[in-house]
Amino acid sequence: MSASVMLQEVTKEYEPGKAAVDRLSLEIADGEFMILVGPSGCGKTTALRMIAGLEKPTSGTVRIGDRVVNEVSPRDRDIAMVFQNYALYPHMTVHKNLAYGLRQRRTPKDEVQKRVTEVAELLGLDELLKRKPGQLSGGQRQRVAMGRALVRDPEVFLLDEPLSNLDAKLRAEMRTELKRLHQNLPVTTIYVTHDQVEAMTLGDHIAVMRDGRLQQFGAPQEVYDRPANVFVAGFIGSPPMNILSGVARGGRVSAGDFVLERPGVPDGDVMVGLRPQALRPASDGMPVLDFRIDVVEPLGDEVVLHGTAAATTAVACVDARVRPSAGSVLRLGIDPADVHVFDAASGSAIR
């Protein structure tokens, strides 16, 4: 059983006039993996907590399935949540932690036993059932936290930065595992993170938030390819997109030595966004710019260049065979279709 989730104009104000979440509207289809991503303090966790029922929206409606749940208590929403710090009950064994939610719902004992065993097997926790959370490693605790959510077989999973307390290697492993889990068990999942890699890799859709407002909602590739504004452009993608300030005159956009023909761009100040990965050694017919290299970071297959272009600090990722050296100037080009132009005042994309 799984359900869709819908937020309509949901606002949360902790103090009058200061919205932590500002008129947020989202639609998450049944079985979808949705990522809420943004820098810390952008309201993504508050949004999640409102879906969980741990916070009450100041206005707007939250729906799970076809039910408005604003006034429904967390226990009756049929959701399960994984907390950033796992929130395992320290005085209970792993088995009791997993069984707790079912017991609270007066599930028959043999049913509880069956479900706990199943989930423990699925997550490789069978050996740990008698231990207490204090005796587990970070990764094991994370699994128990996942297990506690899975065992309940809820309509919606809510995950609040579940991987942020793990080290890099374990985080990558768990990320893949989460994705596999969702592929096998497509339950509606809402996942909060500030990590844009998790956002890109895990989600069917991602919602980018900033200062309580939704910036863009779409499939990860779409958000990456067509960022709605400068903030999204800089936030999604690593290393972040280079933003050069420039000006548009009669369908011609220029920023320093970089010149691009783009008919239809209204005259005025603009920002030009160039993804580091889209930059490559110049060839004929491409708009080009000179890149002064300060630091070279070889990664094996590619080289990350830090330096200056059009009087702005910039980053470029080029093929390792280019063999650039620090201190030199490299002429880089870009496919005109890969250039993003934003209005300088509002920051929104000009298409």
Added chain:
Amino acid sequence: MTTEPLLGVPPQQFRLDPPPEEPRRRRLPFSPWHLALMPIAAVMLLPLVWMVAVSLETDAQSHAFPPLLFPKSFQFENYKTAFNAVPFAHFFLNSLLYSLTTVAGNLLFCSLAAYAFARMRFRGSNILFVVFLATLMVPFQVLIIPTFLIVKHLGMVDSVGGLIVPNLCNAFGIFLLRQFFRTLPIELEEAARIDGTSRLGILFKIVLPLSLPALATLGIIQFMWSWNDFLWPLIIINSDTHAPLQLGLSMFQGAHAQHWNLLMAATVMSQLPMLIVFLFAQRWFVQSLAFSGMKQ
């Protein structure tokens, strides 16, 4: 990740040599603080030693001046005499009843109030809490008469109820537990809410099991307080039937004769339960007095 040997060399071999040891100074086998603490400890212990000494003296020796701290022979039969001179066992049971019920009452009622103050937001919750705290500053002597009047209206003068009911809950316990509850991660309670636990369920299944050190502290403090309480029983209890031990002890101070040795023997016996409680619970006690302040 960090434990992975780099280049096959176990990580500890990368460590620098330990810093060269300081030149050895001649050290006292104890901290210098002890020089100040030992005389204080002696002063604290003296009355206890004196109590035990007098309890083992003859009637004449116990009236001697200067007092005799180390009698040559021990009069152990004082204990037997003292035990039989008054209904000691009866008083002892009354004390036990008084102490245990007030401990139970405090653990239950203070937990409930403390949890509300720790986690529930309601209009005026902070003001109410401050009012509760303020009652800690009102000396008991001021409260005696109003409390007595209330108990009288309840028709509980000279009864076990009159002894116990006013002491079932107190602001100190609420404060102590509230401070402790607030140190517990709120996510545990939120997880329990999502798991379908009611407010009371959260208190009893999640919060209290994690608060054993604080509960133990409160229990011990309350036990000690009730066991040693003299003033309130003196006021509310008139008959031997309901008198706790501390009242019973005062029966040794007769109008005509003063049997110090018997009084002290009875006092020693009355203090044994406290000693036992303290021995068993010392670890909890020390640990949670440290807790009871603010957060670690």
